[in-house]
Amino acid sequence: MMGLLAQKKHKAKGNQFFSRLKSIPRVANLLESKETQLIAFFCFLFFIIILRLFQLQILEYEEYNTLLSKLHYRESLLTPERGNIYALDKGGHPVKLTENITLYDLAIDPRELDGIISGSNLPMKNRFIEIVTPVLYKHLCEVNGMNPVNKTDCIKNIELFAGVNLLPKKPELFYFGSGMESPEYQSFNFEEYEKNFGKTVDQFTKEKAFELIKTKLDQKIKIGIKTQNYLGYFTEPKFLEELAQKQLPYVHIIADHYVYLEPSTMIDPGLAQATIEGLLKKWKYPIGSQFENLFKPQEWKYIKIISGLNPALAQEIRELKIKHRGELSKIERNRNSRQENTSQSKKERLIAIPVLYGLVLEPYTTRYYPYGNFMANILGYVDRGGTAYYGIEQYFDSKLKGKKGEIKGRTSAWLGNVGANEFEIQNPTNGSDIYLTVDIGLQREVERLAKEQLENVKADAIAILVTDAENGEVRASVSAPTFDPNNYNDAYTLIPLGRENREIIDNQTYIDIPVYVHTGGEYKLANLTERKQENLKKYIAKNIYGAQVFVDKNITVPFEPGSIFKAFTVAIGIDTDEMNFDERYVDEGSVKVGIYTIKNATKTCMGNHNFLHALVYSCNVGMMKIVQRVGKYVFYNYLGKLGFGELTGIELAEEKPGFIDKVNLVSMARFLNNAFGQGLTTTQIQLAAAYVALVNGGEYIKPTIIGNIIDPSNTENSYNKYQNSNKIFKSETSEQIKKGLFNVINTNPELSNANLSGQKLGAKSGTAQISFRGRYQRGEGWTNGTFAGVISTEDPRYVVNVWIRRPRKNQWGGSTAGPIFKQIAQYLLTYDL
Structure with a gap:
């Protein structure tokens, strides 16, 4: 009750106070004025706003900050630089085999060319074309990307860019098979064609090129609405x-x-x-x-002019933009007064625009291989999209490409990331650099030999490995034919199969060369029947071999090794004390195994001989007698320890394990065939590692092609490669095998062209027939020629393995692969790594 009385008393006093104020004329006028009432109203609104801001920024800050972050938060990726690959020269100096090069696409926003140059009546588009044409000429006719251009290629580039025909063209000339060919072979004047071709090249001028480039640019740069x-x-x-x-x-x-x-x-x-x-x-x-x-009708906004400008030409474009920044468009008003209701109306130009304002350089990084096809099968390649294929590039892709960085933070639609404290930067980690064990000088020499012999013996392929016998490091690895990783698409370019390549379909030994036919609107691989059809047009890859060139045949293509495998059979026999070189046996010339008869390749083997004779003259029956003593469980146990049928772990992509039968499933005929290298498949790298074990004292060492891997952000973080080693043969066995291999190359006359006088070389040759339609074939073009040699038997430093696929001049491995070994040995003994 007392509280209520107090409130009434307080209210009464308040009313008395306001009554007294109103009694004052000046105050009364002020309170009753509209201005005062408006001020009071806005003060009230301001007070409400302050309360709302307090609620949003203080009380509900976390909720709205989270919502804002979701709407305006962006993560931008930062691209790392891909690591490079190196090999060492003889002096131990690193040679850089890869580069990361920035090339550029050149594009234009044609809307910026809609007008005329101020102070003249010259259209912006015409002036633009006049300025950029010399740069395009340099790109098409001097240095295309990173590749120098000769005059013929210049004309071809102009043809491609301008969409015109300049050089005389041959008709498509096909060879259909069995002597059937396109009638144009008889009617077409080849002499006149060559004459006109040369004349066209000679008479083609820079001025003509400029004219064609300008014409194409005029057609290419469209202003206004697209028709399609x-x-x-x-x-x-x-x-x-x-x-x-x-x-x-x-x-x-x-x-x-x-x-x-x-x-x-x-x-x-x-x-x-x-x-x-x-x-x-x-x-x-x-x-x-x-x-x-x-x-909907779309305006031309972006037109790509050219792709692959090199950095020098890109810089020239930048300088041109600066040089011609004073050449401005004319300011025009009310340009759309007559067309304001049409879709093609033009906005008035209120700002003067430089003539090259809309010209854009769009950079992209590409992998470049400065030595072209050198070591291509070891390196592999990276395509423009950044995907790695084959070789080191694919195997170590995660290490080479590094780790992307990123920028995280608030963004503005106009300014991008804003606020020094509003974003985080995580720097990219560049890729690691990889150093190979390959010796540059030796590799170059072996590549030369492979290319030369490929042509000499008319083979499909040659693969060569040179391995350090002390540590299993690969010193040279060659696969021929090969490819240029800068132009990897060449393997997919098809051309008509003409009379110059008639053997590809007339000679069945070329069955591995891909042939294509065009059916159903697309090209497909021809089957055996289609290859022989005389009414079908056939195509082959421009490089003949197609995508086969990408495959590293040293690690990816298993094959039957033939008689070089006999060295392992002999080593197993000696190591298990089941035989020795002096022990004699009777060779009947052939052995009946079930329904099969296994024979020697020559009659030299028949009679009473010792087992050294069996190795020297490559006697199949002698090898069979050894494995019959050893037994299949022991034999296959040794082969397993030597790495056959399993991956070696060599640091190259796409390694294959080959094939060896399971010991509990193998037939007697297959078991005996395996003794002399048939009925099983191995890779070159498996054979190389196993031969190293034969001659280095009996120790199997995991092969490697990596010398070091260096993280550029921590150069002290060197690669710690692990090379496991296992003792397979007794040291005494290894000594016996070295003596045996020395006797092979010095006693067997078929290997005389592989030997060096006065040198302690050791070797074994092999010739394995190739199976076709379930049967082993005979003769040139139907064999794998193989050769394995050691340099030297007194002090084994290098093991050399050579494989020739389908030699057509001579079927024997000793005659085709042996000379390559001899030249490599001669080089190594004088080069001395």
Whole structure:
């Protein structure tokens, strides 16, 4: 009760106070004025805003800050530099085998060329073309990317860029098989063609090139509204067939696969969109985010002019932009007064634009191999998209490409990342550098020998390994034919199979060379029947061998090794004390095993001989007698310890394990065949590692091609390579094998062309027949010629393995692969790594 009385008393006093104020005339006028009431109203609003800001920024800060971050938070990736690959020269100096090069696409926003140059009547587009043409000429006719260009290639580049024919063209000339060929071989004047070709090259001038470049640029740079919008490239024949059957007037199919849409001919764009969308979904094609825009008129905003400008030409473009920044467009007003209701109306130009303002350089990093095809099968390659294929590039891709960095933070639509404290930077980690054990000088020499012998013996392929016998390090690895990793797409370019390559289909030993036919709108690999059909046009790869050139045949292609495998059979026999070189046996010339008869290759083996004679003259029956004593369980146990049938772990992509039968499943005939290197498959790297174990005292060492891996951010972090080693043979066995190999090359006359007088070399040759349609074939073109040698038997330092696939001049490994060993030995003994 007392509280209520107090409140009434306080209120009464307040009323008395305001009454007294109102009694004052000046105060009364102030309180009753509209200005005072407005001020009071806005003060009240301001107070409400302050309260709301307090609520948002203090009380509810965390909630709204999280929401803001979700809406304006961006992560930008920072690309690391790919590590490089090195090999060492004789002096131990590193030679850089790879480069990361920035090339550029050159593009233009044609909207910036819609006008005339201020102070003249010259259109912006014409002046633009005049300025950039000399740069394009240098790209097409002097240095294309990183490749120097000769005059003939210059003309071809101009033809490709301008879409014109300049050089005389031969007709497509086909060889169909069995002497059948295109009639143009008889009617076409080849002499006149060569004459005209040379004349065209001689008479082609820089001025003519400029003219063609300018004409193409004028056609290429379009200003205004596109007549057609690009839908996509499609390969599904049934989709394209259904699309064509609908006979939609706004759909245009170009060159069988490219589909364009023409909005101006669409009566109902919504219906057109629904029709195309339904077809795409039916055939499981994705619908892009910009799909609906394809059914509306689109302005030309981006036109790519050229791709692959090198850094020097890119710098020239930058300098041209500075040089010509004073050449401005004329300021124009009310340009659209007559067309403001049309889709092609032009906005008035209120700002003067430099003539090269819309010219854009778009950088991209590409992998470059400065030595071309040198060591290509070891290196592999990286495509423009950054994907690594084959070799070191693929095997160590994760180490080479490094780790991407990123920028995380708040963004502005105009400024990107803003606020010094509003984003985090995680720097990229560049890729590691890899150093190989390969010796540059030796590798170059072995590549030369392989290329030369490939042509001499008309073989499909040659693979050579030179391995350090002390530590298992690869000093040279060659696979021929090879490829240029800077131009890897050449392997996929097809040309007509002409009379100059008639043997590919007339001679069945060329069955491994891919042949293609064009059916159903696409090229496909021809089967055996199609290869022989005389009414089919056939195609081959421009490099003859196609994608086979990418394969490192030292590690990826298992084959039957033939008689070089006999050294392992003998070593196992000696190591198990089941035989020795002086022990004699009777060779009957052949042995019947079930329904099979196994024979020697020559009659030299027949009679009473010692087992050294069996190794020297490569006697199959002698090897069979050894494994019969050893037994298959012991024999296959040794082969397993030598690494056959398993991956060696060499640091190169796509290694294959080969094939050896399981001991509990192998037949007697297969077991005896394995004794002399048939009925099983091995790789070159497996043979190299196993031969190292034969001659280095009996120790198997895991082969390696890596010398070191260095992290550029921590140069002290060297690669700690682990090379496991296992004792396979007794030291005494290894000594006996070295003596045996010395006797082989010095006693067997068939190996005389592989020996060096006065040197203690050791070797074993091999010739394995190739199976076709379930049967071993005979003669030139149907064998694997192999050779394994040691330099030298007194002090084994190097093991050399040579494999020749399908030699057609001579079928024997000693005659085809042996001379390569001799030249490598001669080089090594004088080069002395």
